Amino acid sequence: MSAVVSVDLPWFAKATRKVGAPAAFVAALVMSVPGEIHLAEVAGWSPGYARLMPVCVSVYAASAAVMADVARRFDLPGRKSAQIGAILALILAIFAQDISHLLQLGYMGTSATLVKCVSAIPGLVVAHLLHMGRGPRETAIEVEAPDAPESDEDQEDGQLSLIDIETGEPRPRRGKRGRRGRPALPPEVVEAAAEEIRAKGERVTGAALGDALGLSRRTGSRYLGKLSHPEAETG
Known part of the structure; x- marks a missing residue:
């Protein structure tokens, strides 16, 4: 490759x-x-x-x-x-x-x-x-790409991962300030942070989850939607 x-x-x-x-x-x-x-x-x-x-x-x-x-x-x-x-x-x-x-x-x-x-x-x-002039109505080109680790910085700046048009593999892209985007946190880490919030008697919101994980509120809200616990709440 x-x-x-x-x-x-x-x-x-x-x-x-x-x-x-x-x-x-x-x-x-x-x-x-x-x-x-x-x-x-x-x-x-x-x-x-x-x-x-x-x-x-x-x-x-x-x-x-x-x-x-x-x-x-x-x-x-x-x-x-x-x-x-x-x-x-x-x-x-x-x-x-x-x-x-x-x-x-x-x-x-x-x-x-x-x-x-x-x-x-x-x-x-x-x-x-x-x-x-004949061609598709949409000018965007759709390609199938393999699943790639999500990047918090990619999500923060609202940009998608780049796909190599020749190999079909995701290209490594640099986040803000030239740093590579951090990989997505494992589900068990997110679940553990949510349990800590519940143990304090607080609601599991995007802001609270982001603070517990050391991330932004927006990123915390994204991880909130992936929690398996039925009592997870948005915020």
Whole structure:
């Protein structure tokens, strides 16, 4: 079974992911705008509508790639055709630049076939995006995970234990202040604390049980619900 290891990336790797990659992405989109607008104008669109062509080509190609990857990872409907469409979208974005620059520099001329192909781009984009939009109504992914020891700190901050998507095993997560969450107390320890409270003639409440166990009132209330004694009371 593979172990889950936490890796701290060096500062330049973090900077590349947070700054470098987004900057390159934006630059590539901006540089593709003139060629795609020119290609739309060659196909007969007016300048106002031609400015929308970069959205139909470059932005669409980026969106299709992300949606196809998500469909593949989580086995969503239409994942294979989504991947094929994403590849075709990338090819379209590349050739749109090539054709536009060839036209601008006089290496090729326009033709009826070129006009027809460029004119069909918006309709094809709409059809493919509607196809890739199919999926489950809920975006959360449900996985079966083995029972794991409960953590008081996990319960305190209202977070669930992380599950390794590859192994299906619970990941060790750190609680507040970098400490690992404490494992759940054994039932006999909780029962003993409840008996001590009853021996004093007091009610077994969440607050009283938490004080007896050295935990918070909220955690005490959680353990209170697990007591087997019928006289256990909430509070």
